[in-house]
Amino acid sequence: MPEVCHKDPAGCQMISYDYNGFLVPPFPNVQEHLDKLPDLPVRDDDVFLLGYMKSGCHWMWEIAGMLVNGSAEYNPEQKCVAMMELMDQEKLDQLPSPRVLNNHMLFHHLPREILNKKSKMILMTRNPRDVAVSAYHHLFQFKFMYQYDGDWNGFFELFLDGKVNYGSWFEYTQQWEKDIKDHPELPILIVKYEDLKKVLLETGRIGSQFLKRKDSKWNVTNLTSSLRCLVQRTKYHFNVSMTFS
Numbered sequence: 281m282p283e284v285c286h287k288d289p290a291g292c293q294m295i296s297y298d299y300n301g302f303l304v305p306p307f308p309n310v311q312e313h314l315d316k317l318p319d320l321p322v323r324d325d326d327v328f329l330l331g332y333m334k335s336g337c338h339w340m341w342e343i344a345g346m347l348v349n350g351s352a353e354y355n356p357e358q359k360c361v362a363m364m365e366l367m368d369q370e371k372l373d374q375l376p377s378p379r380v381l382n383n384h385m386l387f388h389h390l391p392r393e394i395l396n397k398k399s400k401m402i403l404m405t406r407n408p409r410d411v412a413v414s415a416y417h418h419l420f421q422f423k424f425m426y427q428y429d430g431d432w433n434g435f436f437e438l439f440l441d442g443k444v445n446y447g448s449w450f451e452y453t454q455q456w457e458k459d460i461k462d463h464p465e466l467p468i469l470i471v472k473y474e475d476l477k478k479v480l481l482e483t484g485r486i487g488s489q490f491l492k493r494k495d496s497k498w499n500v501t502n503l504t505s506s507l508r509c510l511v512q513r514t515k516y517h518f519n520v521s522m523t524f525s
Contacts, residue, residue: 281297281298281299281311283296283306284298286438286443286444288435288437289433289434289437290430290434292428292431293428294426294427294428294430294435294438294444295425295426295427295428296444297310302386302389302447303442303443303444303445303446304365304446305425306426307365307366307425309368310365310366313364313365313366313368313369314385317364317385317389318390318392319391319392320372321393322391322393322397322399323377323379325348325378325379326377326381326400327344327348327378327400327402328380328382328383328390328401328402329381329382329383329402329404330382330383330390330401330403330404331384331405332404332406332411332446332449332452333384333411333418333445334414334418335406335473336404336471336476337359337382337384339473339476340476341359341382344402345380348378348380349378359382362379362381362382363382363383384446386455387455387456387459388459399466400467400469401466401467401469402468402469402470403456403460403471405471405472405473406473407473408449410473411449412435412436415435415439416435416436426445
């Protein structure tokens with residue numbers, strides 16, 4: 281897979297890989313993972329968590345995991361264990377059901393069986409201004425990988441030009457809008473990051489209904505309480521814009 285180095289106006293460069301015209305992070309063996317992704321076996325109870333980078337997928341992964349498991353207990357694992365472009369198929373196969381699988385790719389990159397099984401999908405969206413700020417901080421968390429040492433102004437120019445991992449936010453969003461319209465038969469729940477912050481309880485109820493949690497003993501309020509604790513705990517250790525991806 282070709283390595284791509286895009287330079288900002290100051291000459292600082294960011295490393296990505298070009299996967300058939302789509303920019304992806306320089307993860308180990310990422311081409312092998314993406315090549316195998318269309319043939320990934322899909323389970324009947326799989327949930328796919330999708331969206332552009334830094335759009336709240338980490339937070340929603342915690343929520344969805346609690347909902348599908350009917351438990352307000354924290355998942356001791358990190359979201360990366362279920363990130364399809366990062367992990368190999370063998371490791372994904374080892375995850376217990378029900379799985380909440382995360383992916384920042386486009387619809388045509390996903391497992392083909394999603395179409396037949398009509399798997400549930402959650403698509404995260406977020407204000408692009410906040411995405412850009414969070415992505416900029418994320419780069420410095422993983423500077424060893426991206427090797428970018430530019431300032432905010434330089435990064436923002438790259439972001440606007442779509443010369444960052446996962447490409448242009450605008451083109452990415454437009455493509456997902458088209459794919460959703462082209463596949464009205466697929467169950468896709470669109471969740472705004474801003475709604476998670478403002479109306480966590482209501483978002484939990486909507487997610488519970490979408491994932492068909494029928495257990496009357498399952499109290500979404502318990503979920504909300506746990507997630508608020510999670511947010512406070514995360515804020516204590518990290519900057520919020522650096523944490524939720």
